[in-house]
Amino acid sequence: MLKIENKADIFHYRTLLFVLVFSILTLLSRYFYLQVIEYERYSSKSQVNSVRAQATYAPRGLILDRNGVVLVENYPTYILTVTPYELDNKEKQFQIISDITDISIDELSRRYKKYNQGRFLPTVIAKNLSFAEISQIEERRLELSGFQYKRFDERLYNDVLKDAHFLGYLRELDRESIPFLDKSQLYRAGELIGWQGLEKQYETELRYSKGIEYIEVDTYGREINTINDNNIPAYPGKNLTLSIDSKLQQFSKNLLIDQKGVILVSNVDTGDILSMVSNPSYNLDIYRGETTDSDWSNLLSDEDKPIINRNIAGLYPPGSSFKIITAFNLIEDGLLDPEDSLMCTGSYIPPGSSNTFNCWKGDGHGLVDLNKAIAQSCNVYFYETVQLIKLADWTKTAKIFGFQNKTDIDLPNELIGQIPDKEFFINTYGRWGWSERGVLLNLTLGQGDILVTPLQSLRYINHIASKGKTAKLKLNANKKVEYYDDIILSEQTWDRVIKGLYDVVNSEGGSGWRAKQPEVKLYGKTSTAENPHGEPHAWFNGFFDFEGQTYSLVVLVENGGGGGAVASPIAGEIVKFFTSEQVEMVNK
Amino acid sequence: MSFFNNYIYGSNEYLGRLYLIVSSLITFGLITLYSISTDPLSISSSFMRQLIFIIFSLFVFFVLNQINVKTIHDNSTLIYIFSFLLCFVPFFLSPVENTYRWIDLGFFYIQPGEYLKCATIILIAKYLSNHQLEVKEGYIVFIPILIALLSSFLVLNQPDLGTAVIIFAPVLPMMLWAGVNGFTLFLLIAPVITIIAASNNMIFNIWGVIMFIIFMTFQGGLLKRVLIYFANIFTGLLFPFFWNDFLNGYQRQRFIDFLNPDLDPMGSSYHIIQSITAIGSGGMFGKGWGQGSQTQLKFLPVQESDFILSVIAEEFGFFGIAVIMFLFFMLIKTLLDIAFKSSDYFSSLVIVGLTSILFSHIFVNSAMTIGLMPVKGLPTPFVSAGGSFMLLCFIILSLVTNFSKN
Numbered sequence: 001m002l003k004i005e006n007k008a009d010i011f012h013y014r015t016l017l018f019v020l021v022f023s024i025l026t027l028l029s030r031y032f033y034l035q036v037i038e039y040e041r042y043s044s045k046s047q048v049n050s051v052r053a054q055a056t057y058a059p060r061g062l063i064l065d066r067n068g069v070v071l072v073e074n075y076p077t078y079i080l081t082v083t084p085y086e087l088d089n090k091e092k093q094f095q096i097i098s099d100i101t102d103i104s105i106d107e108l109s110r111r112y113k114k115y116n117q118g119r120f121l122p123t124v125i126a127k128n129l130s131f132a133e134i135s136q137i138e139e140r141r142l143e144l145s146g147f148q149y150k151r152f153d154e155r156l157y158n159d160v161l162k163d164a165h166f167l168g169y170l171r172e173l174d175r176e177s178i179p180f181l182d183k184s185q186l187y188r189a190g191e192l193i194g195w196q197g198l199e200k201q202y203e204t205e206l207r208y209s210k211g212i213e214y215i216e217v218d219t220y221g222r223e224i225n226t227i228n229d230n231n232i233p234a235y236p237g238k239n240l241t242l243s244i245d246s247k248l249q250q251f252s253k254n255l256l257i258d259q260k261g262v263i264l265v266s267n268v269d270t271g272d273i274l275s276m277v278s279n280p281s282y283n284l285d286i287y288r289g290e291t292t293d294s295d296w297s298n299l300l301s302d303e304d305k306p307i308i309n310r311n312i313a314g315l316y317p318p319g320s321s322f323k324i325i326t327a328f329n330l331i332e333d334g335l336l337d338p339e340d341s342l343m344c345t346g347s348y349i350p351p352g353s354s355n356t357f358n359c360w361k362g363d364g365h366g367l368v369d370l371n372k373a374i375a376q377s378c379n380v381y382f383y384e385t386v387q388l389i390k391l392a393d394w395t396k397t398a399k400i401f402g403f404q405n406k407t408d409i410d411l412p413n414e415l416i417g418q419i420p421d422k423e424f425f426i427n428t429y430g431r432w433g434w435s436e437r438g439v440l441l442n443l444t445l446g447q448g449d450i451l452v453t454p455l456q457s458l459r460y461i462n463h464i465a466s467k468g469k470t471a472k473l474k475l476n477a478n479k480k481v482e483y484y485d486d487i488i489l490s491e492q493t494w495d496r497v498i499k500g501l502y503d504v505v506n507s508e509g510g511s512g513w514r515a516k517q518p519e520v521k522l523y524g525k526t527s528t529a530e531n532p533h534g535e536p537h538a539w540f541n542g543f544f545d546f547e548g549q550t551y552s553l554v555v556l557v558e559n560g561g562g563g564g565a566v567a568s569p570i571a572g573e574i575v576k577f578f579t580s581e582q583v584e585m586v587n588k
Numbered sequence: 589m590s591f592f593n594n595y596i597y598g599s600n601e602y603l604g605r606l607y608l609i610v611s612s613l614i615t616f617g618l619i620t621l622y623s624i625s626t627d628p629l630s631i632s633s634s635f636m637r638q639l640i641f642i643i644f645s646l647f648v649f650f651v652l653n654q655i656n657v658k659t660i661h662d663n664s665t666l667i668y669i670f671s672f673l674l675c676f677v678p679f680f681l682s683p684v685e686n687t688y689r690w691i692d693l694g695f696f697y698i699q700p701g702e703y704l705k706c707a708t709i710i711l712i713a714k715y716l717s718n719h720q721l722e723v724k725e726g727y728i729v730f731i732p733i734l735i736a737l738l739s740s741f742l743v744l745n746q747p748d749l750g751t752a753v754i755i756f757a758p759v760l761p762m763m764l765w766a767g768v769n770g771f772t773l774f775l776l777i778a779p780v781i782t783i784i785a786a787s788n789n790m791i792f793n794i795w796g797v798i799m800f801i802i803f804m805t806f807q808g809g810l811l812k813r814v815l816i817y818f819a820n821i822f823t824g825l826l827f828p829f830f831w832n833d834f835l836n837g838y839q840r841q842r843f844i845d846f847l848n849p850d851l852d853p854m855g856s857s858y859h860i861i862q863s864i865t866a867i868g869s870g871g872m873f874g875k876g877w878g879q880g881s882q883t884q885l886k887f888l889p890v891q892e893s894d895f896i897l898s899v900i901a902e903e904f905g906f907f908g909i910a911v912i913m914f915l916f917f918m919l920i921k922t923l924l925d926i927a928f929k930s931s932d933y934f935s936s937l938v939i940v941g942l943t944s945i946l947f948s949h950i951f952v953n954s955a956m957t958i959g960l961m962p963v964k965g966l967p968t969p970f971v972s973a974g975g976s977f978m979l980l981c982f983i984i985l986s987l988v989t990n991f992s993k994n
Contacts, residue, residue, distance in 0.1 A: 004717050004933040012765050013928050016940075017921065020947065024917050027954045028910065034868040034958060035906040042868025176632065183684075 055188070056211035059153055061237030063167060063198065063206075065246040066272075066477050072167055072199075075156035075288075078129040078149050080137070081122035082112065086146030093144055100136045101126055115190070122148060124190055128288075154192070154288045155199075160250050163281035165309035166411055166475060168197015170287065186210050197309070198240065198475060201410050206237040243272030243477040251577050253277045255570045260558035262310045262454040265574060268462045268543060268550040270481050271471030273409075275574075278310040312407075312414040315451040316556065319527030319563065320377045320511075321541050322446030324464070324497055325398050326386050327374060331493045335388040338370040338496055344380040350387075350437060357383055357441060360528070374500030377511045377526065379445060386444040391436045394443060395421045400487055402459045403452055408484075409473045417456060420449040447530055457541055458554045463487055464501070465523070465543035465550050467494045501525055505542070505568075512540060515568035517575045520544050524571065526563030535559040540567035546578050602926045603992060609919045610970055610985060614642060616912060617971035620899050623878045624891055634892040634973045641696070641975040645982035652986040657993070661934055664707075664714040668735075671707035674700040675742050689746045696975040701743040701751040706983060708739045709758050709941030716766040717934040723767045729776065732759055750952075750966045757948035758941035765927070765940045774802060775816065782824035792824060859895070860959045867901040867958060874905030892973040894965055898957045912971070916950050919969075926992045935991035942984045 034042065063072040080097070087093060091105075094112075098105045103126055111125045129137075134149055155170055170192040173181075181187045185207060194203035211234030215226050252263040256279045265275040282299055299307060308314060330336055346364035348357045359365065359379040365372065373381035386394070399405065404419040418424075420443070425434045428449070442448030452460075455473065462470045468487035501523040504512040511526045524542025531537055538560035543552035553574055560566040618638060625633040660667065677700060678688040690697040712732040722728050736759050744752040763773060778799060785795040799820060803813045866880065874880075880902035891899050900908050920943055927939035946969045953968045955961040967977045 004720060006930050006933045006936040007720075007767070008765060008928050008930075008936050009767065010928075012767070013924060015764060016761055016924055020917065020920050020924075023947075023951050024913055027951070027958070027960075028913050030958045030960060031867065031901065031906055031909045031913075034864060035870055035901060035909070036872055038868050039871045042865050043871060046865050046869035179632070 054213050054215050055186070056213045056234045057153075058208040058211070058234035058236040060155075060170075060192075060208055061206040062239045064239060064241045065161075065244045065249075066242060066274075067245065067247075068241075069158070069246045071158045071161050071164075071242070071244075071246065073156050073158075074153040077127065077152055077154055078131070078134050079124050079152040080126040080129055081124050081148045081150070083122045083146050083148070084112075084116065088145055093147070096140060096143060097126070097137075097147070100133055101129065127152070128154075155284075156288075157284050158246070160246055161244075162284050164244075164249065164276070164284075165278050165281060166197050166244075166276050166311070167284060168199035168201070168412075169195060169284055170199055171195035196413075197411060198242070200412050202240050202476070206240055208237045209235045211235070241477045242475050243267070243270075243274060244276065244475065245274045248574075248577060249275045249277060251275075252574060253279065255573055256557070259560055260304060260310075261560065262314065262554065262556040263570070263574070264311060264454055264458045264554040266458055266462065266473060266552050268465045268552050269471060271462075271473045272477060273458075273473055273475050274551070276311050276475070278308070278314070280304050280306040282306045309411075310453075310556075310558075311455050312409065312411055312453055314453060315415060315417050316454070316537055316539075316558075317448075317450055317529040317531055318446040318452045318457060319529030319537065319539055320446055321457065321460070321525045321527045321539060322398070322450065323374065323377065323382050323444060324500075324525060325394065325401070326382050326389065326444045327370060327497055327500065328489065328493060329389045329393055329397050330370070330385055331496050332489050333389075333393070336370075336385060341367040341369045341372075342381060342384055344368050344378050346380070348380045348383040350383070350441065370496065371500050371503060374497070374525070375503035375507050375510045377504075382444045383441055386440045387437060389440065391422060391440060391443075394440065395419050398450075401463050402484065403450075403456055405456075407453075407455050407459045407473050409455060410476050410479065414455070415453055417451040417453055418449060424449065446527060454554050454556050457539070457556075458552060459484070461525075461541040461543055461552045461554065464494075464497060465552055467491075467498075498523060501542070511564040512542070512568045512571075514564060515540060515542065515572040515575070517544075517572055517579065519579050520546060520575050522571070522575055524568075526568055528561075528563045531559075533559060535561050538563045538566035540571040542571055544575055544578075546575075551578070602922055602929070603989060606919070606922045606926070606985075606988070609915055609922060613912070613915050613919070613970040616900070616915070617896065617973075619877070620896055620903070620971070621892055621973055623880075623903060624899055637975070638973045638978070641978045644975075645979045648979060649982045649986045652983060653989055655990065657932075657935060657991055660710060660987075660990070661714060664710045668707040668711040671700065671704045672739070672742065675704055675746070678746065687746055687748065689743075689748050689751075690976075698979070699751075699976040701746060701748055702976055702980040703983070704739050704743065705751065705755055705758075705945055706942065706980070706987070708735055708755055709762070709945070710938055711735055712759065712762055713934055713937035713941060716762065716937055717932075720766070720933065724769060726769075726772045728766075728768060729763060729772055732763065733776075754945060754948050754952075754966070758944035761944045762937055762941045765937060778820050779823055782820050783827050786824040786827050795824075796821060860956075863895050863898040863957045864959055866895075866898045870902040870905045870908075872905050873907050874901075874903045877903055879903060893967050894953070894972070895957055896972050897954055897968060900971075901957075913954075920947050920950075923988060926988060930992060939988055939991055942987060946981070946984065 059074045062070055062074075065071055080101075094105050094108050097103070098108060108125055112123060115123045115125070129149065137144060137147065137149060157167070161167065173187055173189055173191050173193045175189045177193075178187055178189065181193070182204070185204070187193065194200040194206065199206065212232040213226065214231060248265060252265065252275045256263060256277060259279065261279055263275060263277040264273065266273045280302075286295065286299070331338055344359055344361075344365040344367075346359050346362050348359070349355070350357070357379070360377070364380070365376055365378045368376075368378045368381045370381075372378065398419045404416050406414050406416055420428075420439070422436075425439060428434075439448060443450060459470070459473060462473070463484070468489060470484050470487075472482045472484055502521070504510045504526065505516050505522045505524050506513075512524050515522055515524060522542055522544040524540055527537075527539035527541070529537040529539060536559070538555075538557040540553075540555040540563055543550055545551075553571055555567040555570045555574075557566050557570070618635065621635040621638050622628045625635045627633055628635040630636065674691075677691055678684075681688075681691065684690040684692065684697065689699050689701060691700060712735055715731050715735070716723070716728075719728060736756050740752040740755045743755065760773060760776065781795060782792075782799075785792045799817065803817050869875070870880070880899060897909070897912070900912060904911075923939060923943040923946070927936045927943065930936040930939060949966050949969050952961055952966045953972070956966075967974050969981045970978070
């Protein structure tokens, strides 16, 4: 009980009650006026005709490549809808539609039930109708009360890039997803929405803005008149210009023709991705029109996983390119003199262990300093020197270069891979099931529990090419250039590593000599990544200067074999593409 | 009913009546929602969602019932600060429908501005009850108005004009209840009426005369009264000038857009026309449950929340509206009865404040459906679909139950 007593005054109570009665009576009298006195007027107004607002549409934005080549455009088709309460003889009318469109009556009935939105609202029962079919329906208009057709734009992909995962696709929107979408865009069930790839990423920009058209309809919802006042026009979506060069994309795709793998090419200075190939792929046209369930399940169960964009969602051990991570630690922290050499006899036995770790070159590299170790990818050199580094420092360096982190590319569903740290090893192998020295022998070769995406690998090589100040990777040519966090290392460290990468391609005995091109200085690192799925993955990560710009590339051939033998020649071909006559297309 | 009362709440007859009215309103709302849902039994239909919200709100109601009035009284400042801070949370989240009003809890959205209303009332009630002896002095009004202004300013930035205005609704009735003198209250509302009246010369002149008479009848220094009178007149005269000449068309539009961001792209006049047609065509006894052609053909937008009364009017006619208005009247009257009989001053003031909130929602929403007020997204208590507001209504109900226990 609170201390202060209620002293409410009966006068105040009555004042409030008076306000209440007065307001309620005001409202009631207005209702009475509308519903009883003016009843005739509104009743006839509602019976004879009503104004219905109807959405109008405009085309979705196109997707173009950097040179203005149209990659995705719109393709008009027709859809057939039926409004349940306007049907007068459902069986007979379905028979007619079935005759015209070759869709079975069962299928029509199934869709009729599945997509039903209520007695008064049109339900879509057929899509992708041809103009000929529409003409036949129009001829039998009188028998087909309740049926309506309207234009419905679908996406049409350029033949050259119709298998490019990054473009993504549209999907028909179902009722369940609508509450999760931006309400201001006025999504309705049955409309198309960007569901994957760039179509999803840039949905807001690409999507048209809906218009409103007012139509006078009678009591059955039939159109009587269109009213032109207050209509809001629909506006087309904005076009999206990509940094992709479709010629280069096509050229690089042909380099991988029968192999699984990835080719990425980017401009280091701007972060623009010029080519992003993921093989095998599939035809994006399957999202259009009718694809049978068996085609779908074949695609989904295909062991080669054509549905995945390997660039952002494929996880691979990186192999020897991670020797550079070790090299960064060694030089930056002054753990050894890079000029010092040690002896590679072809194998290495860690102190206190009886296991032998072999170099890939059976008879050894002889005397090896850091530069030669990078150029010839000597395992023994890194086995020995990685022993000077703490696991925590090593993984920290890997993460600074963007591994186990998103590259922030403008694509949805990017994976981040895995850089195993102490905690990971304890969780996986138990506290005593592993040793720091032991796992580092694996990690320094980019093997073991490390997983990276090819795009992360591209970011890594871009960090090196730009000495730490690196533009964020992107596909939208008009997106502002942003930068990743600067990586601050001494000039000497960068120079040593870059010199090593130069010698990989250009020195005698360098593992990437097959990529060498006469007119262009190419830097790179080959990797041959062992994996449980068969032959090793062949990698080549590299960069080169061309006409004042720096370009980078990543080639990955899944289960292709040696990075030097398989991936390097492909990298060489790509550099050749730049120097050949098609160059002005790229450099625009 | 009496068993129910006696068993749980001793012998408070008003609470029994209150629960009966609230259950009737909820039932009425559910029947109407069932009628306009395309597929009422699916989990995403407004009917089922409403049912789930009600069950959830009931649960909250019983939990809050355990809290003692004294706890609320003693912690009213804390409650206010907490609600106030809660209103900042949406600014750190991504905007919902381009505003920062909502916090997404996954299964439904809550609108912290709603709870700030209650907290504001509790704080004002505490202030007024603690300063009961000074209530005859004019300056007593400043602190409550400052509190309301603070809350209102915050939600105005979300932006949410509807809630910002509603926060002021309880201030006058609570002051009246507390015994603040009539002239002071008149001084508070006079400028608002002056600004509204300024839109029409004739009305403005009449208002000027009325104001003059009132000023002359009341006590106080002549100079003070004359000054206040002319301050009022000048506000009225300057406002249209400020609006028309000082701001250009673009700025005016910006201002309107800022105040009214949920302005539908279809245009608000379209809503009003459709609503009035639906109501008018309902006639005396309506078209029957599920038979409203305007509502069933979806001519009427947001019919399950903002325009639910139009649906009732179309399907159940003037008769249905009379029933629901009677229920609203009884709801408010019962709440006032409870406030009047309440044994302590603080409880009594809180109940009056909460009642004013409910009443202003009822009034603004009804007036909107019949075109007496501009379109503003304020739902009707216990009837409109919507989780956050339904929860608020039940919180109010539980506060009233609590405060009437004394």
